[in-house]
Amino acid sequence: MAQAAYDLLTAEARNDPYPVLDRLRNDRSVTFSEQLQAWIVTNYADVRSGLADPAISADRISPRLAQFPESERARFVPLYEVLRRWPLMLDHGEHARLRMPITRAMTPAIVAGFRQLIRDTVRSMLREGVERGGMDIIAELALPLPLYVTSRLLGVPDDTVDLLKRCAVDIVDFFGAEPQAYLPRAETAMETVLQTSDLLRPMVRARREQPRHDLLSALAGDPALSDDDIVAVCLMMVFAGFETTSNLIGNEILLLLRHPEQLAAVRRDRELIRGAVKETLRYESPVQRISRLTTADITLRNIRIEKGSLVYFHAGAANRDPAVFPDPDLFDIRRGSDRHLAFGFSVHTCPGSTLSQVEAGIVLDELCRLAPTVRLTGEPLRWRMNLSVRSLESLPVAFV
Template sequence: MSQATSHSSLVFDLLSPASAQDAQPIFHRLRAQEPIHWSPQLQGWVLTRHADISNALRDPRLVAGPMTGQFERLPEAARTQLLPLRDAVNMWMGHTTHEGHLRFQSLLKRYFTPRTVENLRPRIQAITDTLLDAAAAKGGSIDLVQELAIPLPSSVIAEMLGVPLTDEYMLQRWSRDLTAIFSAFDVQQLLRSQQSVMEMMNYMRDVLAQHRRAPGENILEVFVRAQAEGLVSEEEILSNCALLLFAGHETTARLISKGMLLLFQHPEQFAKLREDASLIPQAVEEMLRYGDVVGIITRLTVAPVELGGQAMEPFQMVYLALAAANRDPEVFADPDRFDINRKPSKHVAFGFGSFYCLGAALARLEAQVFFETLLRRFPHVRPTKDTQPTWESRPPLNRELRALPVEL
């Protein structure tokens, strides 16, 4: 069992925009030569092998929480400024203690049942049709990311939380700031994230009060009943509503936008999908595996841990490269080939074990309805001529698709 060391035969600039633009070559080299890699730059471990990442995701000694590890490295003055953000994030499901995570997961499982999710299909279909109608009415080029991929899941999760759709764009602005919590190493950016989290919680305080005056069968009702049973506090409800408004649409938006780009980049696969819509569910799984929909997530060791023969000390950051695990040749044949006929898929885009994403079925349904409807109504959708996708670097080793011009 080897000990933690700040020395490595492999040296990478993991925070550069260039590495974020194309992380797979770095992942391939790390997975082959040093699958559990100590990064002096990140002051943490980077894991790239499917087996190690799966084991880490189910190990209760590794807890989620991007603020926990980053926070202690900041100057004292910055830590004081960011205390409200740390306290809010540490109440999030998936970012609290292991016991706290299981408590919230148990509560929300009451809502995210297969029947509840499937019952959302007509509403998802209606929102998809409305968005496509508006896009078609514009004529010419549209931005698939901003006009379709983001509004669809954000509208769905907003309705599930009792949020008026008229406030959707404000929620999207807040969500962009929350994304930085998972990658920002800049105090000013974290302060902007903190401001947005506080604004979201105050906003949800009013929405929650309105729900109590006129209850409905939605996620808020699950929380209200749990609070009456003494299972959650008011602040926990507000903090987790902010999380759900953010996390409830970000992954699906990435899945739809990056999935569409993959089809453009692999025309032979796109042709198969046009010819046989029954392939859409497994095509969505391949988009999740191949498309780097979730690049890296963080964990913090809270006790001595051994993973893959490597000893890790308490309170060390661990970076789980899900995008690397999803290209592991030990698990996937020809992993760098995008193949919508691939099945079954053991990808970890939605996590694993007790940290498996509660909204996975909803994200799959939203993406399936979107692609089914788009290809039925606009089978000749194509990239806008003489334009390129717009990317935003999100170090370490991740990037966001911000614009994808298309013609319906």
């Protein structure tokens, strides 16, 4: 089959990547992409095992910087120094050292304490839209909600939210770019990452002196963590808590509006909300691919991948593998999709996964309560041109 059949960079593939991903999974489930200068793995079993393989590192910044022209690499060391400290990019002891404070601060009991805040915020946002007769779900709900919740979790002031948003968007735009766009995207990301780091550092020092009841204080109270460690963890929480959740909320509402019989079922039985969230995570994975770096030569499907290679374990493809999910292109909220890989797998599973699903579930519950009728306006929908995430630019709906 012609190479064009596997092209993930066309406008058609970016709007609907699944036909290309299906062909890759069926024909060459482990393949090297000259376009992306990386290996792509699309089979569920290989993605799941690869994400747990100790010979494959979570470091996803080093291999990208290695693709920069050698003369440019030193310029981006400040960006590297921040991102390399993210627990999602660390392995073994270093990962455990920085992940543990987050785990302690994100227990189910603590997350449950945010439910009323989330519900009140969602209710206020939706009521405004219902009173007007319509809203853009992305701009007026899916984007501001998780950012507000994450800022409350961290304990940062409201006037920092716009910068936190720009920082998260710039980072995901860098990670989701094709190689020829790395340099300009990295420049933009480095600028906002450093601005946000400079903003957070005095807050860390203040929390060491006067702790509060927030994640920033919990981190600052750990003597094993440096100021730079804490700043990096906060940036990662903003990135993970904002981007994944906003995409999940937008994709969830789009899918249910496109499948009105399933939305009607949720309205009748709220116990189906959990299944609707899980099936959205499987069917339209908010994070499509998960980057890894091989630290030794490995073999997948009798194909040798050399040490030091960048590998994209494609959750979006794995979550539609018919060997695991029968009729994978069918959206079915009763399916039982707990085996999805949308949040990763093993020790590097997204630390905000529980909070993200709580937010998406409350949004759906409140939508059913406050909006007896809701429909798409018919305006063309545009997906963001990003290879790493699956997110809509806008989602206009009418409440009529």
